[in-house]
Amino acid sequence: MADAAIFAGPAIRRLRKRERLTQALMATRLSISPSYLNLIERNQRPVSARVVMQLVEQFAFDPRSLREDEAIGGLDGLVRRFADERFADLGIDREEMQELLAAAPQAAAAFARLYDDAGPAAAASDDPLAASRREIERWRNHFADLDHAAEELADEMRLSRGDIGLALTERLRERHQLSVRILPREVLPDTLRRLDLHARQVQLSEMLSPPSRNFQLALQLVQIEQREAIDAIARGASFNDEAARNLFARHLAGYFAAALLMPYGRFLRACEATGYDLPVLERRFGVSFQQLAHRLTTLQRVGQRGLPFFMVRLDRAGQFSKTFVGASAAHFIEADTSCPLWQAHRAFERAGELQVQFVALEQSGEREGGGWLTMARTVEGSGAPGEAQFAVAIGIEAVLATDLAQARGVSLRPPDAQPIGPGCERCLRTGCSQRSLPPRGRKLAFDPIRRGATPFDFGES
Structure with a gap:
């Protein structure tokens, strides 16, 4: 926070009014002058790191709420919504959108919510997968109660030593009278795991890799022992579709299983000690690259946060x-x-090799933020060889990546970043020879005497 100027006047003002404090009283509690607080509330001064610490100490304040514009995708999210052709005649430029975010972030959030409910995104509102994803991101993919319960279970099972698969097998046998049986592919041709209560068996496909086999055993144990905890969280979500609730519950079960294999405290200490060295972490915890990537997006425990990674599978x-x-x-x-x-x-051309790249998002010739260090590798869809192949990519802001093991030898100087966009339909970069579609909401331009390098030329609106 010391490096980035955070203008969060409206958030500070709402906190003061919620606490029913005058500017003078709140300034006293923050150890600053009333005039300085007044400037902060009017967005004429940024919130310093010292003031943030005082907010946390005095008001149990979550500093992430200072970045309230992130909930709508920041400036980029607002630009995407205003790119709708229905607003083309208004001529709202990027600078005006920036002013709206700075002066009235809640009003910007209200516009975004109305747009998402009635705009193109509304078509996906009934999609159970999209609804489940929204709920996961509402929690920021961190479920503190599940993490604590998984740590306790891992300690009880002593998963920090010995063979994880053996410990899981013993737990299923001793506590639930379930044996584990590996079956040939011909017996389970399209199934990875099956619970046969008649035979008292957890049956696994022989095609599963060791990390996938361990994960499936952990998942089976979670579904038996943690059903109530998972159902309680899933019931608390506001879903209109039972399929969305089931998808969310399935994610929670997978979350717990990963937390069991990679217990929070021990996993975070290993991350910090190794510089988040991905191959080392895979081997140390006996997990796959995809399982590791999932886990890295969840390290948000209050007072014990890890680095903020994102993850995609494509x-x-x-x-x-x-x-x-x-x-x-x-x-x-x-x-x-x-x-x-x-x-x-x-990554698809070089299966199994980690592809490391420094990228920066650019829109209309302007760079947004300081760029991202991304790392991608191919994975098998189910963990079974010969199954569908995907690429899993994780990334982190370049300013946070300087000490990472995979950043060694990679220049993170802003001029060295590869400019990218958010997919052709949402990308406003001009002159890109890789463009396959024109940007949504932009008027195409045609020049009868000139043919550009890109098949689509477009105007500002």
Whole structure:
């Protein structure tokens, strides 16, 4: 926070009014002058790191709420919504949108909510997968109670030592009278795991890799022992569709299973000690790259936070089948497809190799933020060889990546970043030879005497 100027006047003013304090009284509690607080509330001064610490200490304040514009995707999210052709005649430029976010973030959030309910996104509102994803991101993909329960269970089972698969097998046998049996592919041709209560068996496909086998055993144990805890969280979500609730509950079960294999405290200490070295963490915890990537998006325990990673899983067509923003501000991954200039696509050409790239989001020739260090690798869809292949990519803001193991030898100087966009339909970059579709909401321009390098030329609105 010391490096980034945070203008959060409306958030500070709402907190003061909620506490029923005058500016003088609140200034006293924050150890600043009333005139300085007045300037902060009017967005004429940024919130310093010292003031943030006082807010946390005096009001049990969550500093993430200072970045309230992130809930709507920040400036990029607002630009995307105003790009709708219904607003084209208003000529609202980027500077005006920035002023709206700074002066009235709640009004901007209200506009975004109305737009999402009635705009193009409304078509997806009945989609159970989209509804489940929204609920996951509402929690920022961190479920503190599940993490604590998983740590306690891991300690009880002594998962920090010995063979994890053996410990899980013993737990199922001793507590639930279930044996584990590995069956040939011919017996389970299209099934990874099956619970046979008649035979008292957890049956696994022989095609599962060791990390996937351990995860399936952990998942089976979670579904038996943690059903009530998971159902309680799922019931608390506001879903109109039972399928969405079931998808959310399935995510929670997978979350607990991953937390059991990678207990929060021990996992975070290993991350920090190794510089988040991905291959080392995979081997130390006996997990797959995809399982590790999932876990890295969840490290948001109060007082014990990890680095804010995002994660996506994409297919060869560039379509996202999984998206976890977590505590990051990577809203460029909220589209349905990715930019072809992103090296995550190259992972398919070099299966099993980690593709590391420094990228920066650019719109209309302007760079947004300081860029992202991304790391991508191919994975098998189910963990079974020969199954559908995807690329899993994780990323973190470049300013936070300097000490990462995978950042060694990578220049994180802003001029060295590869410019990318948020998918062609949402991208406003001009002159991109990789463009396959014109940006949504922009008028196409045609020049009878000139043919540009890109098939689509477009105007500002």
